[in-house]
Amino acid sequence: GTSYNAFLLQTEKGNVLFETCKENFAAECLSRIESVIGKEGKIDYIVLNHTEPDHSGSLIHILEKYSDATVIATPAALGNVKYIGHIKDDTKTLSSAKLKTLDLGNYHLKFMLQLFLHWPDTMMTVIGEMKVLVTCDVFGGHCADERVFNDQMEDRIKDMDDAYRHYFDCIFGPFKPYVLKGIDMIETKMGFPADELKAICCSHGPVLRTNIRSNIERYREWSQPPVLKNKVVITYGSAYGYTEAMALKIAEGIKSVGVAVSIHDIVKSSVEKVLADFANAKGLLLGSPTLVEDAIPPMMLILRNLNPIVHCNRFIQAFGSY
Template sequence: LLQTAKGNVLFETCKENFAAECLERIEHVIGKEGKIDYIVLNHTEPDHSGSLVHILAKYPEATVIATPAALNNVKYIGHIKEDTKTLSAPKIKTLDLGDIHLKFIIQPFLHWPDTMMTVIEELKVLVTCDVFGGHCADDRVFNDKMMDRIADMDEAYKHYFDCIFGPFKPYVLKGINLIETQMGFPVEELKAVCCSHGPVLRTNIKENIERYRQWAQPQVLKNKVVIAYGSAYGYTKHMAEKIAEGVKSVGVEVSIHDIVRSSVDAVLKDFGDAKGLLLGTPTLVADAIPPMMIIACNLNPVIHCDRYISCFGSHGWSGEGVKNLAVRIDQLK
């Protein structure tokens, strides 16, 4: 919440089930007679906009500022009234609040089509929505007060990036470029980065941005095929070994996983830099074995559409194992 000469600005809201607590915290800052003049929605996913309808019920004069995509979303996600005051961020570009100016940096697909970031110019603070965040909660709020947890935070940041921004790496690079070219001052001068998830960054800001840039680089794939299989009686194993021999014979690297001795996570990690994946399954009770289906369901049509993925297996009872696994693989095209 930002208090300025021309009004109070609330950046985003929270999940609907935390609306009452959110309103209490707002009142604690601005008092019972205070009001919210603007609500900046950098993003309208329900964890950002879920409480909007309740906050507008208490502060109906507030103006919602967001991208056109976001304003369209909140009609349905946020259930806002038709007479709610709104401003399109791309149209106004900046908001003059007297002693403070807000600048809106529009970058879709970080990680929804509606996303933007907001610069608080005079304070040299960047409100980034989901970018540079992490699922890492701590009462101390600021990362410079949490250095005893730096290993935990680093792991949380990487996991968060992989899950949230892994499918949108080109847009991450575009977003970083916009920060560097449109913010109006060098990244080195940033005093804080306020993420919607995880600590507020007050130290190592440039390092965190550079880390995102590194993580978002295009994946360089090896000329490698990962073969993962499960075998009930040894027949699918025999097939996997023969396939591996054939792949090796044409000079392609092979990595083979017997799912009994390996794991789903190990297979997916190994496949991270591989061009090809082959999944082997017998048929048990008219279906593929669960670990192979889990691997297939962890693959994504955005991330893995340009890889070579197929399946094989022994006929077993009635042969549905390979057929069912192939259905999921076809969905990745």
């Protein structure tokens, strides 16, 4: 499971809603807003750090109730939300790229455009006086729990660590250079040192108010370019032993020139193990017999998991028997 996190900030110059949620949770979101500001309360600003439907899906319903609210987002997000969020043409909007900061009296917001984390529309928002960073998807994790803060979930540390890593690999794996740029902005552009952060409010999973530095550092570690080994991974499937014979002969040739070889019989191994082995290898060879004019499904699945951004500058070839 997961959570869809929205945050409400009450200030001297109005109420600010950060993010919304999936459309099918709009009624619950509106009810929770009303429980804080009352039936006669207003939402003055809606800060959209991202316009994926799990962030903007209920926006149209929130604007129906709070029609005077001004939507603040990046230029790309404002373009997206007309089609994803179906907002009306007369909705009040402000570009965060032009605005840069927002004076709310006792609080000031600073908008940091951090594109491709993980869409071209993304940004983070700093609440300076609170030393809080609203990060959108960054530092999040798909883990459902009624508790709000990470320090309340110490009984689930292993669960959360696994969830954070899986989330990073799936969401930010193709965008590691942009993650590093984002971390640099957090370190240098917030207006105060990152070590002074009191909380990171992400869109999925618990709010981080402890171990903030360690969460930043593991994102930095996970985003480092892999140190590729002079190794070739060979994976094959063989119906009658012929493709296997080819794989073993190819392995002999590769070893003869001093290159390490790792071999996976896909029946005994798995797609996940092959991809993990290839993560730090320079080469990949896929061997398959012909099955109804095509390669066997595991090889197709491996190919579907290769990414031109993640796996650039590698050598990949196929071989087979028929």
